[in-house]
Amino acid sequence: MMDDLPLLEVVDLSVTFSSREGEVFAVDKVSFSLFPNEVLGVVGESGSGKSVTSLSILRVLPASSRIANGSIFFRDEGRTIELANVDSESEPVRSVRGRRISMIFQEPMSAFSPLHTIGNQIGEAIALHNLPPGLSRSQRKLEVRKQTIDLLASVGMPTPEQLIDSYPHELSGGMRQRALIAMGLACHPSILIADEPTTALDVTLQSQVIALLSRLRSEQEMSIIFITHNLGVIAEIADRVLVMYLGREMETASVDDLFHNPKHPYTRALIRSMPTIAGTLDTLIPIEGTVPSPNNLPTGCRFQTRCPERVDGLCNVHEPVSIEIEPGHRVACFLSGSPVPQGGTND
């Protein structure tokens, strides 16, 4: 997988929100790559910047925020498009958003308009992006309907010919989630960003959605950025994982390394604090304290206030930068070899 060129490269991305207390960094110098046909899991708690990162890729950030720094390179159909430093409504962004990179959200009830049928809403993207040229009006309509039914069938809807004409409220939670995934896939994107797609679902449904996304990924040769706070789900679906905390990258590793050879104290602490249905029943070791407010970030490493392995005079003074300790395994921690700045500057 590593031999291929990455499909998506995010380099030193910083996103700020303006608030009463001034500019706040929601994402701070985050870099990662996504390879073809890969599932990248992005894990973090609230305030980690995991959702903001994905919103910046599609350039759909809320008005109070802006990309302050960094680049996003997207390789598609033989060309490379830079998405971070152009206008969010410019042609390159519009040609990518929803067509080559699409996104599905947590709450299927709020992602759909209650006023239109499922078919109309999914068909909209197809009509906009995915029709062969030169069709008459009625041919276009038929073609959209045909593609929509195929899509609904591909996500495991039992009777797509009927469900296409139903309204969101008429569907069960599971069917709605499938319809949402179908909408995300309408234009055969090369990247699907899934933001907590299973969090609102019951566990038997979550399991089915994981299975569905895994199958679609291999069938359609698409890459998925899977954002979640649930390490169990990550272990099931991801190939590689990016762990974020308060807007910073803490660790990036293959899913096996992350769970069996975690290097960052935060990753280790998260794993120790998580209850699981298998394995030994040790006492849970919680992470002390609470996530600091982004308005009032700790000095030095973002995690030092809660870190059981903190070295005073180092971790609370300097901020570690991410380094590659083994091929494909990056960690931002002095204890794992992040370079210690000389001279004692505080940045």
Next chain:
Amino acid sequence: MTEVSPIIDVRNLSMKFDRVKGFRRSVIGQVVAVDDVSFTVNEGETLALVGESGSGKTTTGRCLVRAIEPSAGNVFYRQGDSSVDVLALERRELNEVRRKMRMVFQDPFASLNPRMTVEQLIAEPLYINNVVSDRTEARAKVAELLEMVQLDPQLMSRYPHTFSGGQRQRIAIARTLSLEPQVVIADEPVSALDVSIQAQILNLLKELQRERQLTYLFISHDLAVVRYQSDRIAIMYLGRIVEISTRDEIFERPLHPYTQLLLASSPIPDPRMKRIRPETIGEVPDPANRPSGCAFNTRCPYATDICRSEVPQLKESGTAGEAHLVACHLWEAVELSQRPLEALDGS
């Protein structure tokens, strides 16, 4: 678990809601949220009620303190040598029982009045029940309770919005325990919290249980959490208990096909334990349209004619040293075919 007399004895509890339609709210049918549920909770233990949405677990919990009035059944609550039927009590006696049986809710953002300070929130039940008579006394008691949940008593003049989710849940727990209850009904107490905070609250609940000999009814959808918190587990599906036994029995020898499905669907935070997930196992039917016979028959891989016509009763499986009740016509045949976790531990 030898000869412990139950502190709570629930018998044939049912809760039916009317389905209403239109402006005049005419009754068009009934939803049976809880259907003939019986169980006991022993003093000092944690019984978990586990199920997906629509299982009636929350409704059952609320019926015990008559936060909603159940349609039928008895809830015997033992105090010393005598026991009372909570559902038959007059207002005044009911209030007495409610001091002893109290609830903790899922969402600490919704359960604390934003216009009251922490002091007011925690002292409110103390004033109402004449536990304290003046402010000095109240403040002393509030300080003591805050220390018990490991919060700084100096923060008592603050409002809830200045606290993080985990801290708010601590405040809610302090409020719940202010009247020194015997029984705590905890409804998804950690589901709304960040992963790194969940273990803190789970450990706190356990500590408080040890110190104060509390009895917990722990309502949750998360089997992993339940495994760490409970002594016994009751699995609910569409308003009925389908299986109830000790924690180890449920995890090591699940008898009901639904319990097996739940276990197989729960993600395990270890990529080396990845399982093949079926993509279509259906979802929980609408509780208003409950399947006849065994409610699980529409999703059960083993269902036969008897499952579609006859409601299975909860019966002792009689094979274990511990009580292990299961409501399935076919459990003896099913038992041999699947042991979802055992197969995994070998890997």
